[in-house]
Amino acid sequence: MTTTAAIKEEALQNHLLAGVKADELERLLPNLQLISLPLGQVLYESGEKMDYVYFPTTAIISLLYIMENGSSAEIGVVGNDGMVGIAIFMGGDTTPNRAVVQSAGKTFKMKAELMKDEFTRGGRFHSLCLRYTQALITQISQTAVCNRLHSVDQQLCRWLLLSHDRLPSDRLIMTQDLISNMLGVRREGITHAAKRLQQAGYISYVRGDMTILDRQGLETGVCECYQVVRTEYDRLLG
């Protein structure tokens, strides 16, 4: 049986939960349920009412927009740095996006109503949620800029670094086909870009099993977008 202390320690792996005041955390803990998310699971569908908010610890969730013709593009990524379901406290209840598990792992979930209750209490939890939302806005904004101005190679580096920041290890279980769906480019484009990164010795991969070997190498290939987002997260939540 998992002790309360163990749960608490697990919860602190999520930066938002780690940042709230002690009394707020005590109130939250009994309402947090730890679950495992398999790769590909859909947490929300576009326009669907959100029943839960998620605080990932080791899982990574991708926020996608799916076009009417089926093509897709990622607008943001959430790991242990944040939460999935900001629309719950922002007042919209839904978003026109899909939230899907990009990397299997664990997450806490909490009922939307309880989330709203705690949010309206104000306090540090309230302000932390808002600061996180602003950081997410920066990430989405930079995705927009990067999509417009940078090459697939640069974007793959950015995407790998963003993922690595949220990953408990250096391994990423993910096919090139899935990555291409996230980045909204051709699968072949990812094949080429990934091959170059592998030849440079920055990553290795075999059939959906990717390992980041040289993080600093990746950072030499990335555009400024990554650092802008990183700096803003540190500034707002660090």
Added chain:
Amino acid sequence: MTTTAAIKEEALQNHLLAGVKADELERLLPNLQLISLPLGQVLYESGEKMDYVYFPTTAIISLLYIMENGSSAEIGVVGNDGMVGIAIFMGGDTTPNRAVVQSAGKTFKMKAELMKDEFTRGGRFHSLCLRYTQALITQISQTAVCNRLHSVDQQLCRWLLLSHDRLPSDRLIMTQDLISNMLGVRREGITHAAKRLQQAGYISYVRGDMTILDRQGLETGVCECYQVVRTEYDRLLG
């Protein structure tokens, strides 16, 4: 001398101000200062502390990210539908973006401190600001998607429609060069796209003076991104 009633009527042209409760508006009005903004004026520079929040009535403000090499791309646009300076109440105080006047016109401004005070009071103003922020997030997200997946022609249509929605007339004073900076594409690309729209009879323009002749025509050339954003604004703030 401008009467209080006249100021109030002017204020109601901004949808956010029009949406707050009567007592909230009475508190806000004495702190709101109506000013004229010329084309090109910079309201915020990237990373700069925001002293004021702006509630446009007839002006349109563009939110841009400026790359280190000087190229730029728009991440969102704000008119009488919203406000500029959400970072003030989100807690970050600054953003890595520039806010620049895209279409000359009038706006109310209010000191950042007063904004924070009113926001922390809660009430409808609080929730309206958050709902607006969510709508803006959708706009930024859709910009990211559109940048990735759609042609310059489609994006110009989207951009014109978004501008038209926030414009008091059908005229837009703006050179193709400026539009290209907003969309993050070449000036020649805009020349080509605009020429096609003019030949189709949807717009006319001469040296920085553009008129929208056939809005429905533009809507036939736009991608689904425009409607997604429009619908979300209506849902959240309508």
Added chain:
DNA sequence: GCTTGTCTGTGCGTTGACGCACATACCGGA
């Protein structure tokens, strides 16, 4: 073993956008 499905690699023609160069057109001021 074999088959089947999935993942990755590669080639090839097409295209949309880029970068550059320069022509043309228009405006306002000296």
Added chain:
DNA sequence: TCCGGTATGTGCGTCAACGCACAGACAAGC
């Protein structure tokens, strides 16, 4: 009236990414 500055139009070569087709390569299961 001329002139300099600005806005727009156009041509041309280049390139990154696309769409498609198909060839290995590997894993899992029978």
